[in-house]
Amino acid sequence: MTELLTAAQMREIEQAAMASGEVTGLELMERAGRGVVDAIFEEWSDLAQASLSDRGPAHQQEGGRVPKAVVLCGPGNNGGDGFVVARLLKERGWEVHVLAPENTTKMPPDAATNRSRWKEVGDILPLNRDGLRSARDADLYVDAVFGTGLTRPPEGELAELLSYLAGSGGDHGYFQPRMVAVDVPSGLCSDSGKVLGCPEPEPFSSLAPYARLTVTFETPKPGHFLAHGPELCGQLVVRDIGLTKWRSVNADGRGLRLPRLQLVPPMPNGPDEPHVHSRPTLRPKIRGHKFDHGHVLVLTGDRWATGAARLAARGALRMGAGLVTLSAPRDAAPEVAAQITALILRVEDNADQLAETLEDDRIGVVCLGPGLGLHARAQERLDAVLAAAPPPGKGTYLGRGRRLVLDADALTLLSRRENPFQGLGKHVVLTPHSGEFARLFPDISARLAGPQRPKLLSTKDFTGEALQEGLAAAMAYREALSAERGPAYSKVDAVRDAAKRSGAVVLLKGADTVVALPDGRAWVHAAVYDRSAPWLATAGAGDVLAGFISGVMARGHMPHEAAILGAWLHVECARSFGPGLIAEDLPEVLPSVLKALLQP
Numbered sequence: 202m203t204e205l206l207t208a209a210q211m212r213e214i215e216q217a218a219m220a221s222g223e224v225t226g227l228e229l230m231e232r233a234g235r236g237v238v239d240a241i242f243e244e245w246s247d248l249a250q251a252s253l254s255d256r257g258p259a260h261q262q263e264g265g266r267v268p269k270a271v272v273l274c275g276p277g278n279n280g281g282d283g284f285v286v287a288r289l290l291k292e293r294g295w296e297v298h299v300l301a302p303e304n305t306t307k308m309p310p311d312a313a314t315n316r317s318r319w320k321e322v323g324d325i326l327p328l329n330r331d332g333l334r335s336a337r338d339a340d341l342y343v344d345a346v347f348g349t350g351l352t353r354p355p356e357g358e359l360a361e362l363l364s365y366l367a368g369s370g371g372d373h374g375y376f377q378p379r380m381v382a383v384d385v386p387s388g389l390c391s392d393s394g395k396v397l398g399c400p401e402p403e404p405f406s407s408l409a410p411y412a413r414l415t416v417t418f419e420t421p422k423p424g425h426f427l428a429h430g431p432e433l434c435g436q437l438v439v440r441d442i443g444l445t446k447w448r449s450v451n452a453d454g455r456g457l458r459l460p461r462l463q464l465v466p467p468m469p470n471g472p473d474e475p476h477v478h479s480r481p482t483l484r485p486k487i488r489g490h491k492f493d494h495g496h497v498l499v500l501t502g503d504r505w506a507t508g509a510a511r512l513a514a515r516g517a518l519r520m521g522a523g524l525v526t527l528s529a530p531r532d533a534a535p536e537v538a539a540q541i542t543a544l545i546l547r548v549e550d551n552a553d554q555l556a557e558t559l560e561d562d563r564i565g566v567v568c569l570g571p572g573l574g575l576h577a578r579a580q581e582r583l584d585a586v587l588a589a590a591p592p593p594g595k596g597t598y599l600g601r602g603r604r605l606v607l608d609a610d611a612l613t614l615l616s617r618r619e620n621p622f623q624g625l626g627k628h629v630v631l632t633p634h635s636g637e638f639a640r641l642f643p644d645i646s647a648r649l650a651g652p653q654r655p656k657l658l659s660t661k662d663f664t665g666e667a668l669q670e671g672l673a674a675a676m677a678y679r680e681a682l683s684a685e686r687g688p689a690y691s692k693v694d695a696v697r698d699a700a701k702r703s704g705a706v707v708l709l710k711g712a713d714t715v716v717a718l719p720d721g722r723a724w725v726h727a728a729v730y731d732r733s734a735p736w737l738a739t740a741g742a743g744d745v746l747a748g749f750i751s752g753v754m755a756r757g758h759m760p761h762e763a764a765i766l767g768a769w770l771h772v773e774c775a776r777s778f779g780p781g782l783i784a785e786d787l788p789e790v791l792p793s794v795l796k797a798l799l800q801p
């Protein structure tokens with residue numbers, strides 16, 4: 202899989218490479234700048250053709266237009282990459298305008314060297330709106346203001362410039378300039394995909410430019426896939442700068458950098474694994490009895506509320522579980538019986554009867570939550586399931602422990618228990634959406650959300666104490682925003698913390714789904730860029746996901762593998778079906794997706 206590297210990890214790798222003496226920082230910067238220029242010309246062949254060095258001086262004599270670039274260089278090494286890009290474009294005959302800070306006292310040495318090289322061939326304009334005004338109407342804008350070293354929200358002239366570029370200034374809207382971001386759009390935190398200092402839910406781009414193309418180095422960064430990253434990056438391209446050898450070692454040359462974060466599925470033909478299969482692998486079904494393929498028990502809700510569990514059950518069955526049983530309270534049984542064929546129905550009169558059912562060791566996976574309800578009886582059923590699936594080591598079910606998927610109402614019920622996470626372990630997969638996550642992990646969720654915008658005052662509050670309080674809250678909010686620091690607390694950090702606290706595998710849903718284990722291993726499953734599946738935002742899709750994960754576990758996968766594979770197949774089904782998808786379609790389209798997986 203493609204590894205996603207944080208800013209700190211990138212620095213570590215870069216230092217390990219430089220410490221080896223096999224490569225210098227200057228060489229890496231040259232490779233980065235060249236990678237950006239190559240990617241630009243691959244993306245826009247008309248720009249490559251317009252370059253004078255390709256077409257010869259005759260082009261100019263024929264009255265051909267000289268292409269024009271504006272390169273914005275920041276105070277660090279991202280700016281250094283920008284100076285390389287500027288020089289390379291100039292060498293190809295472009296008219297290049299460079300905007301950069303005047304104060305260079307803190308500039309890192311490699312960036313300073315490239316600044317000096319640029320100064321030999323061109324001028325530098327101030328890095329502000331005035332500088333931009335005097336270099337208007339370019340064919341290409343290169344954003345090399347901040348990369349992985351963003352530490353705080355931009356302020357003053359820089360904030361003004363970035364928000365102007367972001368579109369709030371008018372003529373630099375999303376559809377206009379060919380804006381290329383070097384590493385990340387400036388202002389976007391490369392670890393979290395958050396825009397530092399940007400009020401939510403304002404247009405998040407108000408402090409970072411929308412790029413049409415983002416060229417990053419060596420591996421993608423988490424922020425390219427999390428939160429606002431995908432919307433700001435445009436097209437994402439990864440360029441090899443030759444650091445592979447140092448990717449798995451510390452700066453002292455030893456040991457793996459842990460914990461690891463991986464992208465599911467890998468970037469197709471990414472520079473790191475050019476020959477890698479770009480999809481996760483599902484274990485093949487081997488010959489055998491239906492019980493050899495796993496028995497999943499799905500708990501339904503009460504009468505009139507059984508649809509969600511039936512969706513999950515059908516998802517598990519289509520995934521290849523040998524047997525799927527629905528356990529329904531007596532009053533719900535007729536409704537369930539009328540709706541199912543290949544599924545089995547078991548009627549429960551109370552939680553004791555459910556406990557009896559659970560004595561059957563052949564039930565390897567239990568899925569509960571979809572439509573379960575939030576009343577006392579639902580709580581008793583949850584307790585019965587948890588009691589009958591002790592954490593591994595304390596009980597034996599087929600030698601590997603029974604596995605659970607807790608979704609929807611089961612998560613809310615967990616959050617209401619005195620000790621919410623008692624009885625959980627790595628045999629349990631929790632699949633919350635953001636609201637359920639906030640109920641289970643309120644402090645982690647609040648930290649992830651960042652400063653919360655105070656309520657808007659209504660006209661009746663425009664007097665006395667209410668007004669004073671409102672103004673104080675607004676001031677505090679502004680201060681909290683400007684105090685945000687990078688790298689920001691990310692969805693990956695949050696899910697890792699949640700997995701550690703609960704002891705379970707946690708899958709936090711979204712277009713940027715994150716799965717984490719209590720030991721810190723984590724995966725980002727992103728339905729973005731060319732894998733986006735907006736049709737998945739439909740009622741019941743989450744219930745099917747719970748069923749898919751249960752089905753994958755029934756086929757013998759570990760819970761975290763099942764979470765990753767389930768999420769991946771869920772998106773594949775949505776992509777395969779396309780617009781008009783409803784949750785019922787997901788299990789029905791799964792066979793063709795699974796069949797395609799069997800093709801070589």
Ligand SMILES: NC(=O)C1=CN([C@@H]2O[C@H](COP(=O)(O)OP(=O)(O)OC[C@H]3O[C@@H](n4cnc5c(N)ncnc54)[C@H](OP(=O)(O)O)[C@@H]3O)[C@@H](O)[C@H]2O)[C@@H](O)CC1
Pocket residue numbers: 211212214215229230233275276277278279280281282307309346347348349350351352353354355356359383384385418442
């Ligand atoms: N690692 C690698 O392998 C390779 C990395 N490469 C490139 O290097 C880039 C990382 O470079 P980098 O570490 O110098 O960070 P970068 O993003 O240029 O910014 C740091 C500067 O900005 C400043 N600053 C921060 N926030 C600010 C704010 N709000 N407002 C104002 N200032 C602010 C910060 O100041 P400080 O926080 O220290 O006060 C510091 O001066 C990376 O993205 C890639 O493009 C390639 O060359 C190839 C190999």
Ligand SMILES: [K+]
Pocket residue numbers: 279344345346347348382383384385386387
């Ligand atoms: K940038």
